Amino acid sequence: MSSDVKDEPEAAGEGQPLRRLPRGRHNLPASVVRASQRERLLEAMLANVAEHGYEATTVPQVVATAKVSRNAFYELFSDKADCFLAVCDELATDVLDNIANPAQDEWRAALRAGTARYLRWWQDRPAFSRTYFVELPSAGARAVAQRDRQYERFRELFDGIAAWARIQEPGLPSVGPLASRAIVLAVTELIAEEVRAGRVGRLVELEDDVVALITLLLTGGAA
Numbered sequence: 001m002s003s004d005v006k007d008e009p010e011a012a013g014e015g016q017p018l019r020r021l022p023r024g025r026h027n028l029p030a031s032v033v034r035a036s037q038r039e040r041l042l043e044a045m046l047a048n049v050a051e052h053g054y055e056a057t058t059v060p061q062v063v064a065t066a067k068v069s070r071n072a073f074y075e076l077f078s079d080k081a082d083c084f085l086a087v088c089d090e091l092a093t094d095v096l097d098n099i100a101n102p103a104q105d106e107w108r109a110a111l112r113a114g115t116a117r118y119l120r121w122w123q124d125r126p127a128f129s130r131t132y133f134v135e136l137p138s139a140g141a142r143a144v145a146q147r148d149r150q151y152e153r154f155r156e157l158f159d160g161i162a163a164w165a166r167i168q169e170p171g172l173p174s175v176g177p178l179a180s181r182a183i184v185l186a187v188t189e190l191i192a193e194e195v196r197a198g199r200v201g202r203l204v205e206l207e208d209d210v211v212a213l214i215t216l217l218l219t220g221g222a223a
Contacts, residue, residue: 038076040066042087045080050127054084054138081139085146088136091128092150095121100157107164109216115211116204122191123203130200133192151188161164162218173220183217 045066048057059080063073077083099118102110122129136143158180166172187210194203 009104029153032140034072034076037068039074041068041073041076041083042090044068045083046087046127046131048136049087049131049135050085054131054135057084081142084139085143086141087128088132089146089150091125092132092147094156096150097152106160107168109162110164111214111218112207112211115214117206118208119203119210122195123200126200129191129195130219133188133195146183151184154184158183158214158218165218175218175220179217179220183214186217 041062044062047059048061048065052061057080059070059073062080062083063070073083077086095118099114100119102114104110104113136147162175162179166174190206190210191203195202195207
């Protein structure tokens with residue numbers, strides 16, 4: 001088949017290489033071509049929003065950065081917001097997956113290790129940190145609703161840790177239903193404040209304080 005893929009850029013945002021395709025005509029399956037185009041468009045959306053902001057980013061900018069045709073964009077996404085939300089959803093899922101399976105057998109050690117990975121993940125991705133914590137609300141109600149769905153997954157994670165803590169430490173008091181919500185909202189806003197202040201490169205320095213805050217809320221103050 002013949003592809004509408006143009007010259008490949010050398011790299012994508014956050015230092016991740018693009019999926020490269022042969023130049024010119026080739027016989028790659030359509031699914032492979034579309035997967036590469038989608039990946040490049042997501043990377044281009046992230047780069048443009050991080051640099052220009054969501055409101056100022058346009059579909060022509062994104063397709064020019066990705067070197068993918070406008071027709072290909074609209075075969076993959078319904079509009080700019082659809083592409084932007086796909087970026088946010090995929091990367092938010094990635095960060096959750098990165099912390100959801102602790103190797104430690106003790107809940108406090110697992111909490112610390114997961115917190116360290118979480119902060120490092122955002123610190124290593126400054127473009128997405130700004131996009132997610134600063135620009136996402138600009139995409140409107142759909143974006144906020146999607147973020148809330150991701151928050152729910154994080155709340156479920158902390159509910160699980162709270163239950164795990166009481167198996168290992170039966171003397172801990174019961175924890176109320178607001179604890180996991182408070183953790184997610186407090187930690188998210190703390191990181192957002194650091195990102196807005198231009199301190200994304202220092203997020204890992206928050207580890208001790210974030211662990212102490214989460215532990216306080218998970219243990220009902222018993223710590």
